[in-house]
Amino acid sequence: MFLYHKPVMVGEVMEILDVTADDLCIDATLGMGGHTEAILRRLGTNGRVIGIDKDDNAIAIAGERIADERTVIVKEDFANMRTVIRGLGYDGVDKILLDLGLCMGQIRDMERGFSFDSDYRLDMRINRDLPLTAHQVVNTFREEKLREIILTYGQESRYGAIAKAIVTQRRDKRIDTCRELAEIVAGQYRGGRGKIHPATKTFQALRVFVNDEIGTLVRTLDACPDLLRSNGRLCVISYNSLEDRAVKTFLRQRQDAGQFKTLTKKPLTPNPLEVRENPSSRSAKLRGGIKL
Ligand SMILES: C[S@@+](CC[C@H](N)C(=O)[O-])C[C@H]1O[C@@H](n2cnc3c(N)ncnc32)[C@H](O)[C@@H]1O
Structure with missing residues (x-):
């Protein structure tokens, strides 16, 4: 079972990423490919998206949904983004998106052992x-x-x-x-x-x-300045205060070091209509920055 996952804050993500026709983008949390689809709509024929996820189901579903030759899908932990990029022959990217956490389909898939009401074995591994x-x-x-x-x-x-x-x-x-x-x-x-x-x-x-979610996030953020080309953009959506604190600290420190300009003084949050239509978006906090 893999329920449809409605991508969160698509308009705000597109505004922060400011995708242009020839960009090389990483959707580091491909999920069901909702954000990748929105990025593809803004890319021209030379633009590319590298979609990464470490969940087998997500890779299979997104692979089926996104039949677009401008997309490469890779099963990997986003902490290993650098290896993925280098392996594909690139030395840097223009845009990086991290939409943290899990898709609805993963949470509601009883066998995965994430849900309170599951009678399956406790598991909770994404990979x-x-x-x-x-x-x-x-x-x-x-x-x-x-x-x-x-x-x-x-x-x-x-x-x-x-x-x-x-x-x-x-x-x-x-x-x-x-x-x-x-x-x-x-x-x-x-x-x-x-x-x-x-x-x-x-x-x-x-x-x-x-899933060592915070350690993985911190290591990944630390790799971003090196992976982004000059004027490259980073956009992160987090769903709990631990994640948001890590993103906020990263952006503040890198701004102080003159490596990044923060685009979101305060985190952006979904508007009330989105929360009504997609209650699981309610805890989303979006932050972004530009590599200087
Ligand atoms: C909220 S969902 C992304 C939804 C996606 N933006 C969409 O529009 O469908 C988060 C995804 O990130 C994946 N994920 C979480 N941690 C990861 C990690 N460390 N490396 C790679 N993928 C990860 C999960 O498996 C899940 O599919």
């Missing part, structure tokens, strides 16, 4: 070739490490109680499914958490940890 799963983290990591992960990557205030409950439960029986974990976490929120599922922050923490 399923890698060995570490959320199942392993939840069932084998020490309580202290679980506390640290849930606090650092989920900013969950009940991190101590949740880590303790996980360790207590697994002494009796292994925690196999997402639903089992979600129920253990919900047990620490007896009064409920309003509209938000009580396990939201814990699930985010595990996903970010399993």
Whole structure:
């Protein structure tokens, strides 16, 4: 199953990237190719898009949807963008887009083990070739490490109680499914958490940890000044405060070093109409800059 993923803030992304006919662009988070399609509409016959994703399903679906000879699709971690670019014979690019996180189809694909209501095994790997799963983290990591992960990557205030409950439960029986974990976490929120599922922050923490999402993002941003040609543009959409802080810090430091000009003093956010039509866009924050 791969549900349609509506690309987020397409107009704003196009404004920040300012794609021109002959650009060489990287869509480093190809997903279902929504942003790539918008970029292709602005490119001429000599323009190119390199689409990168580390998820097999995304590569397969986008590959089928985007039958355009100006696009090259590569299964790779975006942290290895430099190798991809060099491997294709280029020494730099004009535009880089990072639309972080996951597509709806990945989250709602029960077998992937991202969803609270999945009765499949906890997994949460974006790249399923890698060995570490959320199942392993939840069932084998020490309580202290679980506390640290849930606090650092989920900013969950009940991190101590949740880590303790996980360790207590697994002494009796292994925690196999997402639903089992979600129920253990919900047990620490007896009064409920309003509209938000009580396990939201814990699930985010595990996903970010399993995929090393922040470390990968920081390494990737650090490579961008070198990969972008002069006047090249970077656009990043993030979906949680950890990601947004990393992008904001990167742009500020590079601006101070005279390498980048920030295009977004404050992050751009989706307008109310977009949020109404696509509620999963509500946490999006977009930042961009120009390589000087
Ligand atoms: C929000 S979706 C992108 C949606 C896309 N912009 C579209 O319009 O369809 C994020 C995508 O990035 C991919 N991804 C996340 N982290 C990655 C990484 N480190 N390397 C490569 N791809 C990654 C995910 O597999 C997912 O397909």
